[in-house]
Amino acid sequence: MPTVDLASSPLRELNSVLHQLTPSTNETHWTVTNPRGQHNIAVGLDFPAEIEIDGHVGYYCAGMNKQARVTVRGNAGQGVAENMMSGCVHVTGDASQAAGASGNGGLLVIDGNASARCGISMKGIDIVVKGSVGHLSAFMAQAGKLVVLGDAGEALGDSIYEAQLFVRGAVASLGADCIEKPLKDEHKIELKKLLDDAGVDGISPDEFKRYGSARKLYHFHIDNVGSY
């Protein structure tokens, strides 16, 4: 199990080595120490490796992730797991703005809070935030599911397309074209699976409310001009 100490080893080397992993390697479990808030740690991975980062990370950690399972034992800066394609990214602390931005797939789990614009323009990623999310979360979200165990800030789901939002706590306000929708059995089954995948115990899908698109802004309509 290789350990890379970023206090003594350049970040470029770490990313380069991780990018060169091949299916025949036995080195599938990596530990990264002393991240000290550096940006772009473990970006662009395309291999089912397990990466554990021991400390707080800066911007864009695990961006563009495919297949890999990345754990950040600390807080993450802006854009953690942005544009993720598959795999899993787990932040044990808080995440800054734009967590999971424009992600196409995979699962992002944040044990703490995520700040503004969590899941902005998400395109298929699933995001589970055990704390609360900030304003304009799921802005222009197109596909995927955002699950928030705590509260959501203002303008949740502004200009949302087909993503599904599940919030257990209070929602400060809903954005344009975002409405509350019925939580049907099919949604509860999906939600239960996500909660299980995120390691959430003792919380029932019944405790959540579901939000999504009213689909009134899909096509230009003169009566909606003030909302575009």
Add this chain to the structure above:
Amino acid sequence: MCGIAGLFLKDQKLAPELGGLLSGMLEALSDRGPDSAGFAVYGDGDAGQIKLTLRAAPSFDFAALVASLGKVAGAPIAYQVHDTHAVISIPTDREAAVASALLGMKDVDVVARGRRMAVFKEVGLPADVAKRFGLNAMTGTHAVGHTRMATESAVTTNGAHPFTTGTDQCLVHNGSLSNHNDVRRKLIRQGMTFRTENDSEVAAGYISSQMAAGASLQDAMTSSLAALDGFYTFVIGTETGFGVLRDPIACKPAVMAETDRWVAFGTEYRALVDLPGIDVARVWEPEPAKVYLWERH
């Protein structure tokens, strides 16, 4: 871009380390703002004395200047030279005479006034600027610093942060204000003067004008949310206070950390990694449109 670093000490045993810690924070933020840097340090203050930070061209003879100012004041003046800046300490009741003498000198600028605050700023890489001024050796209760990537006005010493527009008051800013010309005109009509075309100086001036009218720092920061339009993270220093404010959209990054010995602000977490006890600090992102304020009583 631009980077902000701020440190407010709760434990005065750390006072001798204030400058060294801030210096490390600024250096970590170099790639956010490599064109200029500056900082304000709140050090000791003597009752009945006022500190003026002066700035002049390189190799200026501050000793001769202070000797001549001593004659104006009627007593020798204590001073310390830091590269292109000097901090002079004069009896408050002689300030008017000294200030009047300084006004007549074209080659010296008075850049800051405070009972405890001194302000240093120059064009150059943050690490170089900190070294030139001897930041490592500076002590005090709190300090704010800035690394600049110029967007709203020229790369000049005057355009560097912090901006000070009142006694012991300074402000550093990451972002850009969209209504600064309008606010500047209003403040000028109220009698305020500005040194630069910089938007951040207007924010500093707005806070100072509110406080001059009797507002607390908390109230001045709250009212700036309505008065100032644009993107901003401000860190504000006063003689006893340390404030943080982000605009309602919170476009600009910010991280705070707190232990029982200090409170720190950094534009990025990287700026905080060498603070003593950071591993056990509470680290969080300040919320938009919320005033954070620490005061020493």
